[in-house]
Amino acid sequence: MAADRLDTYRAKRDFTQTSEPAGGAHKPARKAKGHGYLIQKHEARNLHFDFRLEHEGVLKSWAIPRGPSMDPGDKRLAVRTEDHPLEYGKFEGSIPKGQYGGGTVMLWDEGTWEPIEDPDEGFKEGKLKFFVHGQRLQGGFALVRLRSDTGRKQGKENWLLIKEKDEFARPGEGGDLIESQLTSVRTEREMEEISHGEAEWHSNESVEANVKRLKTTKRASTARRGPRQRSASPRRAAKKTVSAKKKRKRKSSS
Numbered sequence: 001m002a003a004d005r006l007d008t009y010r011a012k013r014d015f016t017q018t019s020e021p022a023g024g025a026h027k028p029a030r031k032a033k034g035h036g037y038l039i040q041k042h043e044a045r046n047l048h049f050d051f052r053l054e055h056e057g058v059l060k061s062w063a064i065p066r067g068p069s070m071d072p073g074d075k076r077l078a079v080r081t082e083d084h085p086l087e088y089g090k091f092e093g094s095i096p097k098g099q100y101g102g103g104t105v106m107l108w109d110e111g112t113w114e115p116i117e118d119p120d121e122g123f124k125e126g127k128l129k130f131f132v133h134g135q136r137l138q139g140g141f142a143l144v145r146l147r148s149d150t151g152r153k154q155g156k157e158n159w160l161l162i163k164e165k166d167e168f169a170r171p172g173e174g175g176d177l178i179e180s181q182l183t184s185v186r187t188e189r190e191m192e193e194i195s196h197g198e199a200e201w202h203s204n205e206s207v208e209a210n211v212k213r214l215k216t217t218k219r220a221s222t223a224r225r226g227p228r229q230r231s232a233s234p235r236r237a238a239k240k241t242v243s244a245k246k247k248r249k250r251k252s253s254s
């Protein structure tokens with residue numbers, strides 16, 4: 001039963017303090033065949049990317065410190081973390097400081113995944129091959145558990161995320177996606193904007209109500225900002241936006 005798999009997830013969190021979903025009211029029958037995929041960029045004590053694959057009513061999860069690479073020559077460490085509730089896949093907002101995973105969560109990519117070989121066998125054997133159909137990640141990937149893994153004794157497994165060689169691979173440009181894509185795929189907000197909490201996940205409301213509010217916030221912030229300016233250098237553009245926002249903040253707080 002999927003609900004039982006979330007015991008570890010729930011034990012680590014105080015839901016009176018965090019706006020993350022508790023995952024109590026999900027319906028495994030409705031979602032049993034789903035193959036949702038998503039990545040949440042998580043600025044906690046250390047920045048990492050939470051890679052999640054929907055499987056049997058929960059989100060199988062790995063924390064990738066350096067984020068995914070599109071270069072088949074790169075092997076990115078992916079530390080297996082506890083299964084998360086499906087509702088978590090819609091979460092974007094802040095987790096209060098001092099709480100488990102305290103910091104800002106951005107929906108960095110979403111879509112579906114497609115197992116190439118039997119996924120149950122893959123999880124058991126520690127070798128999962130699959131296609132990703134995301135907005136930012138595309139093509140074949142492999143998640144491989146390290147054999148000589150001392151972390152397993154403490155309940156943490158070290159895996160590697162490796163891009164397969166295909167038409168979506170970008171040899172020599174592995175870090176480009178992480179460096180150039182700085183906004184949420186769901187709300188187009190940057191980390192700083194999310195951390196200021198224009199829209200947070202309220203666990204006392206339904207998933208539908210939360211998603212509806214996120215969409216409303218997206219429309220409002222897009223209108224206020226006016227047409228987005230494109231720049232030849234996404235990194236420089238991002239820096240500019242941040243400093244402009246800091247100025248605005250200083251003004252409004254005085």
Ligand code: MN
Pocket residue numbers: 042044048050063101
């Ligand atoms: Mn995380």
